Each structure stands twice: as C-alpha cells, then as structure tokens.
Amino acid sequence: MSTKFNLDKRIFDDYYGADYFKKTKEILDKYKPNQQVTMQWFQRKNNTVICGIEMICELLRDSGVKNLIVEGLNDGDIANENEPVLKITGKYSDFAYLEGLIDGILSRASTVATNAFRVKNAANGKLVLNMNDRMDIYSTQQIDGYASYVGGISSLVTAASFEYIDLEANLNGTMPHALIASFDGDIIEATRAYKETFPNNNLVSLIDYNNDCVTDGLKVAREFKESLYAVRLDTSKALVDKSLQDLREEKDELHGVNPTLVKKLREELDKEGYNHVKIIVSSGFDEEKIKYFEQLNTPVDIYGVGEALTKNKVSFTGDLVLIDGKNQAKVGRQNISSNRIKSIKYI
Structure with missing residues (x-):
C-alpha cells in the first residue's frame, strides 16, 4: 500500500x-x-458510505507499530x-494517542462521501460540481x-482537492461575480475577457449578476454563439x-x-437556436433540492453543490470491547462479529 495522504x-x-x-x-x-485489546469503531446511521480507512492504514503504518491486527x-x-x-487489536498503549484522530478521519471522510453519493444519485447521472471549497477551512x-471522489463526485475546483486522488487535476471552475463587478457589471465584457484569457477552457458565463437571467x-448566447459552453444561475433565495x-x-x-x-431560460435559448448551451445551477443545492428539480424534469445539465457535502454529520465512536480476548466493554457496547470486515495488511 503506497503513501498518498502526506x-x-x-x-x-x-x-x-x-x-x-x-x-x-x-x-x-x-x-x-503486555495487555492486548480490541477496539471497535461504529456509527449510528444507515446507508453510510465509509471513507477514511486507507488514510487510517497510512496513519498506522507511519506510526511505526508493526504488530497490530x-x-x-x-x-x-x-x-x-x-x-x-x-477493528484494531494490539497493545492499546501503541495506538491510544491515535484514537481521536481515527474517529475524526472516519467522521469527516464518511460525511462527505455519503453526501456526495446521495447528491450524485439524486442528480440522475447529471454532472455534479463540488464547490465546497468556499464552505469550510482550506x-x-x-x-x-x-471523500467526494469515493462518493462519486470527481468534478472539483481546487488543485488541493485532487492531492489524494489518482487522477490528473482537471479543474472545473467557471467565473465569480467579482469578475463581472470588475467590468462594471458588464457581463459581455467580463465573459469576453475570460474567453480571451483562457481560450482553451469551456466558456461558462455567470448570468444572475443583474437578477435578469433570461435577458442576460x-x-x-447571441454574442458568443457556438463558443458558449454553458450559462450558470446562482440567484439568491432572497430574490x-x-x-x-x-x-x-x-x-x-x-x-x-x-x-x-430554468425552464423559461431553456425555452428562450432553444427558441433562438442555442440548444447547445448547457445550464448550470448553484446556490443552496442539496439532495432534496436536486430531487425536487429532477421530479419536475427541470432542464438542468450540471448541479453545483457546496455546503450540502458537509451537512448531516456522521459521527464515529471507538470502544474497547475485548481485553486479552475476553469481553470487556462499557454498558451498552459489546464486541460485534462481522463477516464483512476483512483483514487489512497496513504495513
């Protein structure tokens, strides 16, 4: 098993x-x-996508302890x-200081992986763009x-997000409102500047700046015709x-x-022959909102999702359940046999 988590x-x-x-x-x-213990980790939700096991194996490997099961x-x-x-079996003193870290790795990674999995399924095969970089500390x-990749979403917007993934960083950013503001609110000039600066990128224009998405x-579309790949709507829920x-x-x-x-925009674009222009939506999208759009056959091509990927926290707990091979656990916890967990060679 190679090192990739740095x-x-x-x-x-x-x-x-x-x-x-x-x-x-x-x-x-x-x-x-010389006491030998078995520690067991679990969580309390159904249909959770487990993530973080590979990182924990690297953690154990780098710790230098070689006699853990x-x-x-x-x-x-x-x-x-x-x-x-x-489950980890060995001398508790060899990995006790890692217990909280293991809890945290499993919790964070499984939360994001589970949310990514559910959002991806809700989108019915449509592309989902992970925009969570702005919702949490870098x-x-x-x-x-x-974790997003494990859950099924690999369209990411920062180079750092690809660091632990065996994929070439294919960044999927569009343009921020700040770019349009810098051109005095002129969406055409801002889009033209983007096109001329990044001619090999898909040209995506952000069209909610003036709160007039259909007009803009x-x-x-009229200005950039076939070179326009998509338009993105990011209208605030207050408007x-x-x-x-x-x-x-x-x-x-x-x-x-x-x-x-979205339906009105699609209809007007199609009327003028701009069927090729894709529609990207963002702003407050989560599993339920995407399901709602899909149930109404809303003509969305790409969903941008941010905060929803870290909501609905999945929390993990580790307990000592065996001491020297004998049952020993706090009341309400016990060693649970499982034919699903397999031996992992972490070294």
Whole structure:
C-alpha cells in the first residue's frame, strides 16, 4: 500500500492527540504493559458510505507499530447503524494517542462521501460540481476531495482537492461575480475577457449578476454563439428574477434558482437556436433540492453543490470491547462479529 495522504509528522509527537489519551498510554505502559485489546469503531446511521480507512492504514503504518491486527471495510463500502467498520487489536498503549484522530478521519471522510453519493444519485447521472471549497477551512480540501471522489463526485475546483486522488487535476471552475463587478457589471465584457484569457477552457458565463437571467443568458448566447459552453444561475433565495416578477407565487417557489426560471431560460435559448448551451445551477443545492428539480424534469445539465457535502454529520465512536480476548466493554457496547470486515495488511 503506497503513501498518498502526506500526513503531518507531528501526529506522532502527540501534537494532535487528546491529553487523556496520552495519559492513558502512560498509565498502561506502567501497569498493563503486555495487555492486548480490541477496539471497535461504529456509527449510528444507515446507508453510510465509509471513507477514511486507507488514510487510517497510512496513519498506522507511519506510526511505526508493526504488530497490530487491523480489520475493516473498504473505502466506498456501505455500512448501517451500529455495524463495525474497523477493528484494531494490539497493545492499546501503541495506538491510544491515535484514537481521536481515527474517529475524526472516519467522521469527516464518511460525511462527505455519503453526501456526495446521495447528491450524485439524486442528480440522475447529471454532472455534479463540488464547490465546497468556499464552505469550510482550506485545510480540509485534500480529504474532502478524496471523500467526494469515493462518493462519486470527481468534478472539483481546487488543485488541493485532487492531492489524494489518482487522477490528473482537471479543474472545473467557471467565473465569480467579482469578475463581472470588475467590468462594471458588464457581463459581455467580463465573459469576453475570460474567453480571451483562457481560450482553451469551456466558456461558462455567470448570468444572475443583474437578477435578469433570461435577458442576460440570451445576451451572452447571441454574442458568443457556438463558443458558449454553458450559462450558470446562482440567484439568491432572497430574490425573484426579473423574468418571473409578474407571476404569482404561493410559497416562495419563484425565489432563488427555481424550476420555473430554468425552464423559461431553456425555452428562450432553444427558441433562438442555442440548444447547445448547457445550464448550470448553484446556490443552496442539496439532495432534496436536486430531487425536487429532477421530479419536475427541470432542464438542468450540471448541479453545483457546496455546503450540502458537509451537512448531516456522521459521527464515529471507538470502544474497547475485548481485553486479552475476553469481553470487556462499557454498558451498552459489546464486541460485534462481522463477516464483512476483512483483514487489512497496513504495513
């Protein structure tokens, strides 16, 4: 198993380990130096995409401890509530300081992988763009990119997101509102500058800047014709696009990016022969919103998803369940046999 996660070496100086784990290690080294334990990790949700096992194996390998028995699921496997996903057997003092890190790796990676899997399925095979870089601190981009890939989404927008993936970085950014603002709100000039600066990129124009997506979508289509790959709508949920303001709404269904707006835009583009122009939508999209759009046969080609990839946290817990091969666990926890977890050679 090769190294690909580039782990911070300070881990092995107890830099990230919680103090109570460090103290437990010292106590056991003194009083129980030869004790063998089995620690078991699980979570409490059904249909969770497990991710982080490969990183944990690298963590154990880099720790230098060679006599641990490791059993686990594979990254990408689906687990249900209370099902063991990882077991480590050996001297607890050899890996006690890693317990919290293992909890955190499994939790973060499995959260993103599970959300990516569900969003991808909701999109019915349409391309999903991971735009989560702006929703969290930059230091999560590497593990989030890997977990997104495990969950089925490999369209990423930062180089860091590809660091742990065996794929060439194929960045999928479009343009921000800041570019249009820099050209005094002129969407044509901003799009032209993008095209001339990056002539080999797919030309995507952001068309909600003036809150008039249909007008501006047609404007850029007429100007750039066959060279225009797509238009992106990112309307705030606080606004109703100008093209819809004469319509009556009941429950804010015309606010933000909505099916009525997308259908109207598609219809107007097609009327003028711009059938080739794809429609990208972003702003608040999650599994449920994508399902809603798909149920209404909304003509979306690409979904941009951000915060939804880190919502609905999946939390993992590790428990000692065997001491020297005998059952020993806190009340409510026990060693659970599983024919799904397999022996893992981490060295």
